[in-house]
Amino acid sequence: MTSKSELRAEMRGLRKRLAAADPLAGERLADHAGDLPQGAWVALYRAMGSEMDPQPLARALLATGRTLCLPVVIERDAAMVFRAWSPGEPLEMDEAGCPAPLPLAATVIPDLIVTPLLAFDGSGGRLGQGGGYYDRTFAALPEIARIGLAYAGQRVERLEIEAHDIRLHGVLTETGYTAFP
Template sequence: MIPSDKVALRAEMRRIRRSLAGNGAVAAEAVARLADDLPEAVAIAIYRAMGSELDPAPLAGALASLGRTLCLPVVIDRSAPMIFRRWTPGEPLEVDAAGCPAPLPLAEVLKPDLILTPLLAFDDFGGRLGQGGGHYDRTFAAMPQALRIGLAYAGQRVERLPVEPHDIALHGVLTEVGYTPARKAAPA
């Protein structure tokens, strides 16, 4: 049973994600083979994996080989939306204000068509449970035109996540078993 309290849910989903990460390299390679399954986009924001997050590095290589422009998120102000800077696999990175690897300040700032986001849990209705800092929700609100796609292990799926007014739904999720568009929630 998944607890409904977000703090307890985050703790449980961190535990689950750590257990899934034992097979992380295989899952990351499987996701890379599914690069063509993502919705069409020219500029794609990815992320650099931290901790037990599914590593998008193989997917980044696959997307670059398909001619997609890549960018990474950059936190400049912890209470503001992130920006995205152009990045090619292998280019140097520095730590941003949130302690995450990010492109150097001279890199071009882009507005991505598609944002791949890490998560702790997801549901079939576009629900996403993040780390709790609000970085992606603030960014999604500032970039409503961008497709929002979660990147996760299939085992991070839950039946239904609690949703708050500030939570912005995903358009879909890519896992090692494929891409799944979000379903519309049934009327109450």
């Protein structure tokens, strides 16, 4: 049986190959923005490495009147907070080394959290980077819709879910949105 760390390494390589094979996959996300669950505030993320780029989705969401925010890691072992953000606004690195809005941006609670991932399965299982930031945040905000953003090729048959892993409500790929039961 493959360990989580081995699976993460394998899926990082796959995601990198998928990104290289289809550099415009993120552009097709905008076509499916209207399929996402409703909510005024949508938390996105700034892509790092080969993560699916949510920028085209951000533009589409703004065009439909939604407001955006980004996650911010303030403490490494705590849930993330979310700060209001619009494309083009300045960012700084947070405690986890991710681009985040400046402290003067309003802190908000999103209606929908869009998260990057390494792999997902058909029942909402999500394999993240391993830091636990999203799982801690999902546990602190259980009523908020949780949507993975990925390449369709990142879907796997089944992920081993541990007690602290929190399932997604759906996933958006370049081929469309899928809600999980």
